[in-house]
Amino acid sequence: MKIFVCLANVPDTTTKIKFTDQKFDETGVQWVINPWDELALTRAMELKEDTESPVKEVTVVTVGTLGSEPTIRKALAIGADNAVRIDAEPEDSYSVAWLLSEYLKNYEGDHLVLTGIESSDYNGFAVGGMLSEFLNVPSVSGVSALDIEGDHAKVSREIDGGLEQVVIKTPFVAIVQKGIAKEPRIPAMRGIMMARKKPLEVVSPGSFDNITEMLDFELPKAKPQCKMIDPENAKDLIGLLQNEAKVL
Amino acid sequence: MAVLVFTESWDGKFKKSSFELVSYAKAMADSIGSKTIAISIASVSQDELNKLGIYGADKIISLSDEAFKTLDNQVYTKLIAELADRENANILVLAHNNTGKALAPRLSVRLKAGLVSAAVELPSSYDPFRVYKKVFSGKGFVHQVVKTQKKILTLSSNSFELIESNTTPEIEEYSPEMSAVEIKTTVVDIQKQTGKLILTDADIVVSGGRGMKSPDNWGVIEELAELLGAATACSRPVSDEGWRPHSEHTGQTGKIIAPNLYIAAGISGAIQHLAGVSSSKCIVAINTDKDAPIFEDADYGIIGDAAKVLPELINAVKEMKA
Numbered sequence: 166m167k168i169f170v171c172l173a174n175v176p177d178t179t180t181k182i183k184f185t186d187q188k189f190d191e192t193g194v195q196w197v198i199n200p201w202d203e204l205a206l207t208r209a210m211e212l213k214e215d216t217e218s219p220v221k222e223v224t225v226v227t228v229g230t231l232g233s234e235p236t237i238r239k240a241l242a243i244g245a246d247n248a249v250r251i252d253a254e255p256e257d258s259y260s261v262a263w264l265l266s267e268y269l270k271n272y273e274g275d276h277l278v279l280t281g282i283e284s285s286d287y288n289g290f291a292v293g294g295m296l297s298e299f300l301n302v303p304s305v306s307g308v309s310a311l312d313i314e315g316d317h318a319k320v321s322r323e324i325d326g327g328l329e330q331v332v333i334k335t336p337f338v339a340i341v342q343k344g345i346a347k348e349p350r351i352p353a354m355r356g357i358m359m360a361r362k363k364p365l366e367v368v369s370p371g372s373f374d375n376i377t378e379m380l381d382f383e384l385p386k387a388k389p390q391c392k393m394i395d396p397e398n399a400k401d402l403i404g405l406l407q408n409e410a411k412v413l
Numbered sequence: 414m415a416v417l418v419f420t421e422s423w424d425g426k427f428k429k430s431s432f433e434l435v436s437y438a439k440a441m442a443d444s445i446g447s448k449t450i451a452i453s454i455a456s457v458s459q460d461e462l463n464k465l466g467i468y469g470a471d472k473i474i475s476l477s478d479e480a481f482k483t484l485d486n487q488v489y490t491k492l493i494a495e496l497a498d499r500e501n502a503n504i505l506v507l508a509h510n511n512t513g514k515a516l517a518p519r520l521s522v523r524l525k526a527g528l529v530s531a532a533v534e535l536p537s538s539y540d541p542f543r544v545y546k547k548v549f550s551g552k553g554f555v556h557q558v559v560k561t562q563k564k565i566l567t568l569s570s571n572s573f574e575l576i577e578s579n580t581t582p583e584i585e586e587y588s589p590e591m592s593a594v595e596i597k598t599t600v601v602d603i604q605k606q607t608g609k610l611i612l613t614d615a616d617i618v619v620s621g622g623r624g625m626k627s628p629d630n631w632g633v634i635e636e637l638a639e640l641l642g643a644a645t646a647c648s649r650p651v652s653d654e655g656w657r658p659h660s661e662h663t664g665q666t667g668k669i670i671a672p673n674l675y676i677a678a679g680i681s682g683a684i685q686h687l688a689g690v691s692s693s694k695c696i697v698a699i700n701t702d703k704d705a706p707i708f709e710d711a712d713y714g715i716i717g718d719a720a721k722v723l724p725e726l727i728n729a730v731k732e733m734k735a
């Protein structure tokens with residue numbers, strides 16, 4: 166079985182966000198694998214290394230221009246066997262999901278697709294679900310544990326107010342979140358060397374349409390100063406919350 | 414034309430987020446002169462269904478067949494899309510919770526309807542359809558424009574006030590044409606979080622970070638939460654260490670919440686943590702370090718040892734209640 170991990174290339178989560186002409190200013194930005202996708206890749210690697218699991222190959226797929234290749238190489242250094250870059254500027258979740266599906270729909274072997282639940286840049290919470298609908302396969306979202314036995318997967322998914330264990334046949338799209346792997350893997354020196362030689366296929370996409378657009382970016386409004394309460398009179402806080410902030 | 418709302422219930426009772434959704438949908442429906450129609454896929458009593466009318470549902474489509482109890486994203490998508498077509502819905506709203514995140518993107522493709530995730534307010538205009546929302550995990554805002562004729566939104570919980578309009582809804586008992594055998598998702602086990610408030614629904618949240626030092630010190634967090642009717646939360650390292658369950662982890666990679674009051678004890682206020690809590694209406698920080706970044710985002714701060722401050726707050730709340 167092969168696992169496809171969909172990767173987004175996003176600004177490092179500590180990036181100080183700047184907007185120039187109401188557009189995201191990319192100068193000086195460090196790019197990383199979207200945190201949830203990094204966890205998905207880590208879990209995919211664990212499954213591949215587990216001799217009892219049927220997973221034999223891990224492929225990462227990214228929609229991005231040439232600038233996303235360092236991030237893809239990092240995924241190869243973490244351990245993915247090969248990578249695919251769909252050569253397009255990611256426009257909105259819908260077009261990204263469509264581009265991924267155009268590539269993935271041709272794969273006929275036994276497989277599973279992993280995506281992260283959201284991307285840390287535009288917070289769309291959408292690509293995984295959209296992809297599954299384009300591919301017309303089932304999806305499980307909010308996945309925090311994944312195991313594979315034969316042709317089916319055992320999955321834990323978060324529901325509002327609990328956790329469900331779900332069994333589902335492959336292929337399907339697992340949309341993963343925190344918990345799927347403990348810590349994201351960091352590439353080792355050997356992995357970095359090997360990554361240079363691993364195959365990175367570049368695919369030219371067909372034409373596509375975005376159906377939403379992001380306009381007029383702005384920074385959040387500054388917050389008023391924090392009101393300090395003397396630790397000796399910590400009790401005063403409760404009165405303030407009650408009478409001033411009116412939240413109790 | 415209609416604004417369609419996907420509601421959810423738990424043990425036969427609607428969630429507060431569903432009432433928020435109906436209020437939100439009704440406000441949109443009023444602006445564009447259309448009806449508000451709610452869908453419920455669960456076994457819910459007539460009385461409970463009528464509660465959706467309080468917040469403005471003109472019509473309720475209820476699918477109570479137990480065969481459709483299991484959330485299968487593909488099947489639910491088909492069901493909802495079918496109803497959206499039948500009712501000629503031009504706007505569809507779901508909660509920005511686990512179910513909404515699972516279904517909204519699929520529906521977006523099936524209905525070819527542009528999706529706005531995690532909306533916190535009404536559209537700023539309907540033509541063009543523009544919604545103001547957060548990006549970069551709260552470090553920026555943007556106007557998202559939807560260019561398709563149909564639109565889908567997910568609404569963040571606690572971001573829209575309940576508004577009563579007291580409609581008497583028409584209730585339709587719906588039996589779908591599709592069969593439940595299409596369900597491919599089998600639930601083999603379920604661990605319900607019992608007795609405790611659901612974090613994303615809570616009005617008040619008491620949260621602890623690494624500054625709480627050990628899982629053995631969580632008694633004061635739990636006691637204060639209990640007294641305030643609050644849910645408990647934590648920072649990521651705390652759940653990574655296994656001090657608290659993953660379901661309590663808030664922040665960029667955890668839950669994103671917007672309670673009225675967020676009390677952060679022993680949390681430094683890393684940018685990734687704030688990404689999950691900065692929409693709280695009021696933030697209280699308790700930290701020994703006066704330079705901790707959490708104070709930049711907090712409304713009230715106490716520089717002190719959480720192990721000493723929290724018991725004092727517990728006493729003060731007890732006095733307030735007495």
Ligand SMILES: Cc1cc2nc3c(=O)[nH]c(=O)nc-3n(C[C@H](O)[C@H](O)[C@H](O)COP(=O)(O)OP(=O)(O)OC[C@H]3O[C@@H](n4cnc5c(N)ncnc54)[C@H](O)[C@@H]3O)c2cc1C
Pocket residue numbers: 178200621622623624625647648649650651662663664665666667678679680681682683684685686689699700701702705717718719720
């Ligand atoms: C990609 C990525 C994603 C991340 N996502 C998240 C996320 O979703 N959520 C999240 O929380 N973090 C996230 N992090 C981690 C984040 O960067 C911080 O490391 C984390 O939030 C710190 O947790 P903390 O505040 O509990 O611990 P610390 O940063 O160690 O802070 C502990 C605080 O407690 C104070 N303290 C110590 N003793 C006491 C005492 N006795 N009384 C009161 N205060 C005391 C200290 O002064 C300090 O400010 C992420 C990191 C990365 C790289």
